[in-house]
Amino acid sequence: MANLLHLKTSPLKQKKQTTMETTTTNVSKLRQVFDYLDKNRDGKISVDELVALYKAMGEEEDSAEKEARAAMKCIDLDCDGLLDYERFVSLMMEGDDADLRVAFEAFELVKGSGCITPDSLRRALQRLGDVKTHEECAAMIRAFDVDGNGVLDFHEFRRMMSS
Numbered sequence: 001m002a003n004l005l006h007l008k009t010s011p012l013k014q015k016k017q018t019t020m021e022t023t024t025t026n027v028s029k030l031r032q033v034f035d036y037l038d039k040n041r042d043g044k045i046s047v048d049e050l051v052a053l054y055k056a057m058g059e060e061e062d063s064a065e066k067e068a069r070a071a072m073k074c075i076d077l078d079c080d081g082l083l084d085y086e087r088f089v090s091l092m093m094e095g096d097d098a099d100l101r102v103a104f105e106a107f108e109l110v111k112g113s114g115c116i117t118p119d120s121l122r123r124a125l126q127r128l129g130d131v132k133t134h135e136e137c138a139a140m141i142r143a144f145d146v147d148g149n150g151v152l153d154f155h156e157f158r159r160m161m162s163s
Helices: 002-007 011-037 047-056 061-075 085-094 097-107 118-127 134-142 154-162
Strands: 044-046 082-084
Touching: 011 047, 011 085, 044 047, 047 061, 082 085, 097 118, 097 154, 118 134
Parallel strands: none
Antiparallel strands: 044 082
16 A cells, blocks of 8 residues: 555646646747747847847837847847857746737737737738738637637737747
């Protein structure tokens, strides 16, 4: 009987296992995002690649350039003008609701509306070079639309981003 008790996994061990699996999944997703941003596949994100991201999110050329340079200045610890994968993961793991809020707002069609519609999702993805139909975007939204109103609010968006 005592041997059977030792075979049971403790709740603490189960929680640790779940946390490790979640972290592994998140790191895998972060690798996909990093690889997407690293257009020239050199293993580092440059200021020019950040500029492309800001422009894809709707920033004007001059503003995108300024924002990208300011961001790189803040995050580039070794001052080489590049962001490597390890630093990228570190930054992303530090992220909080403020970062998610900025991402959420980039997907809103009407700024300040508090929701992402299938059309606003389609347009944002198109700016990022990922062309989807209205129907595909509506299906993506339905997968996380808890209240069934056809749009994503911030809480539903947060759930989608953490899944």
